[in-house]
Amino acid sequence: MLDIIKKESINLDWEFKLSLITDVVKGMRYIHSSPIKKHGWLKSTNCCVDGRWVVKITDYGLTEIFGIYGTKRKMKDEEWLWTAPEHLREETNIYSGSPKGDVYSFSIVMQEIITRDEPYGMLGLSASEILSKVRKPPPLCRPKVSQSEAPPAYLEFMKRAWAESPVMRPTFEEIYQQLRQLNQGKKINIVDHMFKMMEKYSADLEDQVRVRTEELETEKKKTELLIARMLPPVVAETLMSGKPVCPEAFDEVTIYFSDIVGFTTISALSTPFQVVDLLNDLYTMFDSTIDFYDVYKVSVFERFMNVNCKYCTSLLC
Incomplete structure (x- = not known):
């Protein structure tokens, strides 16, 4: 998904973005209701998009495997940008994660989708500076997302999801129900939306072709008139018909x-x-x-x- 977010040539309107957000919520809702209970390492790099533009969540359960085998690989600062502040403050349990920590991670993924920018990218700070500020507020360090980039209701529950206190964050079930309410129960079919976009592009392209054809016809008439004024009629007609003018x-x-x-x-x-x-x-x-x-x-x-x-x-x- 990160590749799609960063690729400017891909036109992601709000319907596309909402589809990606909804798929992540559905996947995390399923994981939290399963015996796994949590992801622990959610970020845009482990959210994959298949050929039908459906998000598939990967790398879940790895925190449990790391815990069983005592594996602690060295991580770059950039890899911790999705981690909840309470886990960043932990020394021994930082790799385990939690359901509420997943909600915080989802809010950062949502910011990436909406802004099409890296986590906290608009702040202009290094990863180590961001982690230091997130670990030790005040002031609270969070991404800045303008009101023009998404409907206010969606921005509101994104901000609730990155609340400093884990207790104040909603569950994925609550986020899912809020999404359904905002969408008025309608299911988002991204394939249908893509077909509608293609039909619109096709209609726009036909209009552009028609306008360009009319402009070409106008310029052609101007050229023919100019040739007719400059050359004898028979010579002009021969040239305009694409035939060679033979000397006599x-x-x-x-x-x-x-x-x-x-x-x-x-x-x-x-x-x-x-x-x-x-x-x-x-x-x-x-x-x-x-x-x-x-x-x-x-x-x-x-x-x-x-x-x-x-x-x-x-x-x-």
Whole structure:
């Protein structure tokens, strides 16, 4: 479960988080009602998630085995962050754990799921500093979880679960019943929720594809219009249809270049309005004259190039 919590590419909405929390509660409720009675070493690293997104709790009963064989392996400070304060203060019984200690450990796992951060990660302290503060309050050292990260009712029973006094912590049966009450008796089916999310993503994707297709069609029309303005109609249509434009040879071709002589000087000596009027009149005259002939006009700044040939009327016009 720790890998899922830390992997940012996995989108965990509240339904997913609540499903993980509920599965941990169900598993611990079963362990506490069984002959084992306690886990003693609950943390996110021994909560595994299977292919159907169901949490499976492992490593239960190990504290009893350690007790029988007198095994005490050296532990890193980070491995004690889920341990209840009363057990951290114990020198001889620190490995055994207790049902109320399991509830405290569950509250830290719940913090990890809600915040998608390591235990006490938001405090910015080292593991040894956190353990020292948890062992010897006041002040009370607990994770800080904002109200925006989960519904208030869930944050409330998480805080009850990490109460300093073991007597003040609820049992897993009480937590389970409170979860049922908050969920109004509804069962959380994470697979159905995943299907709903996939349907929503599919609908959103279809909308995005439609919008992008419309944008592409608009840009395509703009490009086609630009090509039609720059090239002869037949050439433009051939290019837009994806066909190659093959060069053709003609026996007789007339190319006429026209230039406004002294245009720079005229512009410098005239007002902007006079220049605009001059160009409007000149272009109107050119266009009306060109309409009487089978030519193709190419404009290059203030110059004109007209092309005419005996057999190219249908190609250029």
